[in-house]
Amino acid sequence: MTAQGWYPDPHSPGLLRYWDGSQWTGYTQGRAAAAKPEETAAEQSDRVSFFGAKRRVEELQRQIQAVQRENRELQSELQRLGVKDLVQIKAETTQLATELDRLRAERLALQEEIELARSQLVETQGLVQLQDVGLYQYHHPAESSVALRGELDRVRGQIKEYARRNAAIFANHNFTFNNSAPQGRKFVDQMSRIMLRAYNAEAENCVKTVKAGNLSAAQARLNKAVEQIEKQGRMIDLRVSPSYHDLRLLELQIAADFQMQLQREKEAERERLFELREQRRAQKELDAERERLKKERAHYSNVLAKLEAGGDLDGAERMREKLAGVQRAIDDVDYRSANIRAGYVYVISNIGSFGRNMVKIGLTRRLEPLDRVRELGDASVPFRYDVHTLFFSEDAVTVETKLHQALESKRVNKANVRREFFYASPEEVLPILKSAAGEIVEYTVTPAAEEYRLSLGMPDTTL
Numbered sequence: 001m002t003a004q005g006w007y008p009d010p011h012s013p014g015l016l017r018y019w020d021g022s023q024w025t026g027y028t029q030g031r032a033a034a035a036k037p038e039e040t041a042a043e044q045s046d047r048v049s050f051f052g053a054k055r056r057v058e059e060l061q062r063q064i065q066a067v068q069r070e071n072r073e074l075q076s077e078l079q080r081l082g083v084k085d086l087v088q089i090k091a092e093t094t095q096l097a098t099e100l101d102r103l104r105a106e107r108l109a110l111q112e113e114i115e116l117a118r119s120q121l122v123e124t125q126g127l128v129q130l131q132d133v134g135l136y137q138y139h140h141p142a143e144s145s146v147a148l149r150g151e152l153d154r155v156r157g158q159i160k161e162y163a164r165r166n167a168a169i170f171a172n173h174n175f176t177f178n179n180s181a182p183q184g185r186k187f188v189d190q191m192s193r194i195m196l197r198a199y200n201a202e203a204e205n206c207v208k209t210v211k212a213g214n215l216s217a218a219q220a221r222l223n224k225a226v227e228q229i230e231k232q233g234r235m236i237d238l239r240v241s242p243s244y245h246d247l248r249l250l251e252l253q254i255a256a257d258f259q260m261q262l263q264r265e266k267e268a269e270r271e272r273l274f275e276l277r278e279q280r281r282a283q284k285e286l287d288a289e290r291e292r293l294k295k296e297r298a299h300y301s302n303v304l305a306k307l308e309a310g311g312d313l314d315g316a317e318r319m320r321e322k323l324a325g326v327q328r329a330i331d332d333v334d335y336r337s338a339n340i341r342a343g344y345v346y347v348i349s350n351i352g353s354f355g356r357n358m359v360k361i362g363l364t365r366r367l368e369p370l371d372r373v374r375e376l377g378d379a380s381v382p383f384r385y386d387v388h389t390l391f392f393s394e395d396a397v398t399v400e401t402k403l404h405q406a407l408e409s410k411r412v413n414k415a416n417v418r419r420e421f422f423y424a425s426p427e428e429v430l431p432i433l434k435s436a437a438g439e440i441v442e443y444t445v446t447p448a449a450e451e452y453r454l455s456l457g458m459p460d461t462t463l
Contacts, residue, residue: 005018005019005020005021006018006019006029007019009028012028014030015028015029015030016028016029016030018055020055020056020059025055025059026059027055147261148254148257148258148261151254152251152254155247155250155251155254156251158247159244159247159248159251162241162243162244162247163196167241167243167244168196168240168241168244169192169195169196169199169229169238169239169240169241169244170237170238170239170240170241171188171191171192171233171236171237171238171239172188172236172237173185173188175187175188175235175236187236188236188238191233191236191238192238195229195232195233195238195240196240198225198229199225199226199229199240199248200248202221202222202225203222203225203248203251203252206218206219206221206222206252207251207252207255210252210255210256210259211256211259212256212259212260212262212263212415213260214256215252215253215256218252218256219249219252222245222248222249222252226239226240226245260415263415263416264415264416267415267416267418267419268416268418271416271418278364278365278366278372279340279365281366282364282365282366282367283337285366285367285368286333286336286337286367287337289329289333289367290330290333290334290337293326293329293330293333294330296326297323297326297327297330300319300322300323300326301323303319304316304319304320304323307319333367336365339394340365341394341395341396341397341398342365342392342393342394342395342396343363343364343365343369343392343393343396343397344363344364344365344366344369344390344391344392344393344396345361345362345363345389345390345391345393345396345399345400345403345437346361346362346363346364346369346372346373346387346389346390347359347360347361347387347388347389347390347426347429347433347443348360348373348376348385348386348387348388349385349386349388349426349447350377350381350383350384350385350386350449351386351447351449351452352382352383352449352451352452352455353381353382353383354421356425357423357424357425358412358421358422358423358424359388359421359422359424359425359426359429360376360385360420360421360422361400361403361404361407361420361422361429362400362420363396363397363399363400365396369390370387370390373385373387373390383449383451383452383455384451386444386447386448386449387444388426388429388443388444388445388447389433389440389442389443389444391437391440391441391442393437398436399436399437402432402435402436403429403432403433403436404417404420406432406435406436407422407424407429407432410422410423410424411423426444426445426446426447427445430443430445
């Protein structure tokens, strides 16, 4: 009979292995040795308990020793490899990951700097190429113009593109120098750059010096430069590209347009300031006249009271008429002060200064309009102006505008519309004035021009 706890070994069929109740142990024996005489239940129980516990303790001790030995071996191996504890490894891993991210960001920043440097290098190389033929980034007058800046940028871009493509100047590259074709090509290239530099320098100077009114002179100067280059480079058929020359002329035109625009703005500002001064002066005169009339009205009122108290009915009636006239004058001053469109329209000429076929048409809000005419005939002209008509209108602004529009084609200064001179005789203006203002009470066709005639020794008026 097999003893309790011994079972066939699953790995060795000829052996029995001891099962301690929870796992196989290392104790084995032959199947014959396991057969023993039957024991009593008490003896069997005591023997199994004693030997089982002892074997269990021994087995556990062996397992503990094996684990301790394995632990010592692992510790030794860890020390040999220099591996640190897990917490430190995680910390170092995190630190290394952070450093890696920093290095990647730094590498990306360096790559961006490299790309920027490359683009700047390309731009610098382009500038060097342009400067080699005399194209510099100089200040153009129209750069500050909102209206002309876009056109200027477009033209400048095309000019640079011509220079980059070596299409700004042409020459015969089949030229030989000292019987050498390479030396001939080198000579042609050098001459082309020198002449193009000279041309571009002349174009830049023209742009910088052009003023309103002298565009034609600047254009002629640049055209002359083209002719001189073609003349001096005749041996190698050297000439400036016509398309490139047209672009430089257009650049010059833009500069002149800006100067003209600037002059118009300055003239308009001067005229605006003049109008403000005229308005203030007219208002001052109206205020002074109003005060004078009020004092006169007060005086007449006092006289009227005395006449009525004395029973002088005729004298009182005459004084009432004077008071009514003063009141009408005050009302007129108040109306002119409140209505800025009211004023005097005038047509004047100065045949001694401008000839018979030129007139000036304008308006004034002065209380004494002839004061304005006398100011116009000051030291700036050799003779005084002659007045052909001077009349009050409640809408003088509209009358003046209609006259100017009708004579627009005859305007002398087309750049500054506030210069109100027109190539027209007084006879031509009269029907236009009647159409604009209605019936004209007084209009003098033939100017007196007394000072002018006396200066010529011509007392008659048949000029």
